[in-house]
Amino acid sequence: MKIAVFSTKSYDQEYFENYNSEKKYDFTFFETSLTSSTANLTLGFDVICAFVNDKIDQDTIEILAKNGVKLIAMRCAGFNNVDIQSAKTHGIKVVRVPAYSPEAVAEHSVALILTLNRKTHKAYNRVREGNFSLKNLIGFNLHGKTVGVVGTGQIGAAFCRIMKGFGCNLFAYDLTESQELVEMGVQYLPIDEVFMQSDIISLHCPLTPGTKHIVNSSSLAQMKDGVMIINTSRGALINTADAIDGLAQKKIGYMGIDVYEQEEKLFFEDLSESIIQDDYILRLNSFPNVLITSHQAYFTKEAMDQITLITLDNIQAFENKQQLINEVV
Structure with a gap:
């Protein structure tokens, strides 16, 4: 064959x-x-x-x-x-x-959270340059924070188990509830409630007509000021233009993405010697509180x-x- x-x-x-x-x-x-x-x-x-x-x-x-x-x-x-x-x-x-390997993607989501929060990528670069200052490196305890999980299939479930170990409160939205996760302490809520109550929102749902741009100007308005948004699922779950506005207005405090709406022209390629023509990715890269990886969450x-x-x-x-x-x- x-x-x-x-x-x-x-x-x-x-x-x-x-x-x-x-x-x-x-x-x-x-x-x-x-x-x-x-x-x-x-x-x-x-x-x-x-x-x-x-x-x-x-x-x-x-x-x-x-x-x-x-x-x-x-x-x-x-x-x-x-x-x-x-x-x-x-x-x-x-x-x-x-x-x-649902754990591969779930663990990468946690890596994005920890890196954005504790700024280990910035600390690494500073120390390499002989700068041992802690200025602007302050983070927050994950313990006790409310994490909203959108999509609780195998990856979302693996993510929930990890975050439970950090002592987080877990809210979730899915069309089908997992009894195992409920017994573990995950509380299922309508999507609007998940958005409103979460300190961290992690997306683990498939891209469908119903989930496309699930993060947009309207849903962002429901979220807490300074919310952390993590996306290791599909790029088009987030309306990129609205997310940029949310970052500029400080509605989004942190954003970690391993997927991107227009990634097909960028990801998996070495463009280090090229002039990148995508204004959105350039704008996202300009924010100090945005962390982008190029679809590597699965890569173990x-x-x-x-x-x-x-x-x-x-x-x-x-x-x-x-x-x-x-x-x-």
Whole structure:
């Protein structure tokens, strides 16, 4: 079976080749992202393997179908960049990796919180320069703070367990309540109440029409002054322009993001020698209370192992005409 892997980095190729040591599959790795402009590269392939910033819209899928592609294997949990209905219309199955290492993303969320709060990134740079002053490095105790968790799937649940260990009060919003989290002391509330009562808000929900720009000027107005907002889920959960206004007006006291609304043109690339044309990311970087990482929350050895293995299992199930337990329907 011939598989085209798009948006490939060296580590993607390394993991797929390590787990394909018996050469069961014929992989071709493309550094370019998958779009309607690059979809002709899929001619002669049975499966395409795509990632978060590939643009698999109707135009792309029509070309995939024409080229004989039968399976889109997403090596990530999200699939908001795939036109699922178009794929169904053209008889192309779509599978994903619904969970790999929820602790990886949850722990990175906590890393953003701690770094923003205790300013360890700034302290590191100061000490390297021989500056041992504590001026402007003051933080706050996490113990006793109220943390709002939007989305309590596997990642959100892992995040709740960690924050419970810090002694935080936990409020959550989700369409489905977790009895395990309730028993642990998490209190489910309407989204407006979560926004109003939380000192820290961490987003762990998927991107859907209902959650797009869930953080906007209206929801920001409900939040506490100086609120900390963390997003390791999907960039478009936050209206970037409104967040910038909130930062400028000091409504948002801290913001940590591992995802960004227009990240497909930036993240995973070395642009250090380029002139970045994205005014929003430049403005965000100008705030001393904003911390941006480039979609690395998932990036642990354990997560990469699971992503690779589950993706290969999905492809094998398709090849053997078995039930696709991770199919997007």
